[in-house]
Amino acid sequence: xxxxxxxxxxxxxxxxxxxxxxxxxxxxxxxxxxxxxxxxxxxxxxxxxxxxxxxxxxxxxxxxxxxxxxxxxxxxxxxxxxxxxxxxxxxxxxxxxxxxxxxxxxxxxxxxxxxxxxxxxxxxxxxxxx
Numbered sequence: 001x002x003x004x005x006x007x008x009x010x011x012x013x014x015x016x017x018x019x020x021x022x023x024x025x026x027x028x029x030x031x032x033x034x035x036x037x038x039x040x041x042x043x044x045x046x047x048x049x050x051x052x053x054x055x056x057x058x059x060x061x062x063x064x065x066x067x068x069x070x071x072x073x074x075x076x077x078x079x080x081x082x083x084x085x086x087x088x089x090x091x092x093x094x095x096x097x098x099x100x101x102x103x104x105x106x107x108x109x110x111x112x113x114x115x116x117x118x119x120x121x122x123x124x125x126x127x128x129x130x
Contacts, residue, residue, distance in 0.1 A: 054100020060087025
């Protein structure tokens, strides 16, 4: 009986969360991006250091996480959450970001999957990107 109540409660919470997202104006939706970047062979750690160094103050950035792909020694996963798509777009024009892109470009072999998302909430990793 308790399992059934938990299932009903979980379904109700999910439905309420979905309703909240459905009723959020488009200009108030958060923006998310998950992408795979491929470093030139043996350059992943150098590329990660450059990307981490270029992620200081980025207005509207709620989360920027760089992760090593455990199955590919040259792959990096980048997971970003922004207060809006506009903030993400504007960040690409920041001098520090432009500098990091220019410095990183020679180390990038290519890109893999890329997914845009609409985050609805969660927990950050806490602390500055490091």
